[in-house]
């Protein structure tokens with residue numbers, strides 16, 4: 001049995017779970033909160049101590065990008081990494097745009113501030129941090145994506161790891177009560193709505209909202 005280790009509200013854990021769902025692969029989720037609450041031997045699975053980690057029989061892996069690339073080789077259909085070299089690189093670029101561009105703003109500055117801190121750690125929201133992120137940091141990230149959305153998907157007219165990487169952190173944004181403003185970013189808003197409506201994303205959004213009591 002395959003196992004994903006991590007908290008389901010993590011955009012990186014969600015990325016791997018969407019890949020597994022799109023490929024129709026069975027797995028179990030083993031809840032692990034990174035940091036001091038992780039099991040003592042967790043670094044054997046994830047040497048940097050982060051989630052997700054992954055087990056496939058006696059093989060273990062860490063890092064959502066590594067795990068997703070592994071799953072593509074294990075189950076090549078449906079193909080989430082284009083064969084064409086440039087499309088392949090563009091899909092990886094959008095995955096990185098989500099991981100390295102959207103997550104650092106959406107995760108700690110909006111989702112943590114508005115949801116995780118108050119709900120799980122009794123910490124008040126720092127409204128100045130949220131305001132700065134919403135007004136100054138997120139808009140240029142969305143401006144770029146608005147210019148990149150052409151059709152149904154970002155690359156190669158099919159779902160790729162790029163779409164999954166970009167939309168996963170936007171689920172955290174949605175749980176924080178923020179959606180893409182369709183007046184300002186019409187193409188991006190429609191695109192995000194389409195991707196989140198896919199059964200793979202929709203099932204996780206429903207499950208996570210029920211598990212953690214998040215507003216959908």
Ligand SMILES: N[C@@H](CCC(=O)N[C@@H](CS)C(=O)NCC(=O)O)C(=O)O
Nearest residue numbers: 010011012034050051052063064065
């Ligand atoms: N590059 C990693 C990033 C994973 C990551 O940063 N996960 C966060 C949770 S969303 C984490 O484990 N943070 C705890 C820590 O950095 O110690 C991946 O793609 O899996």
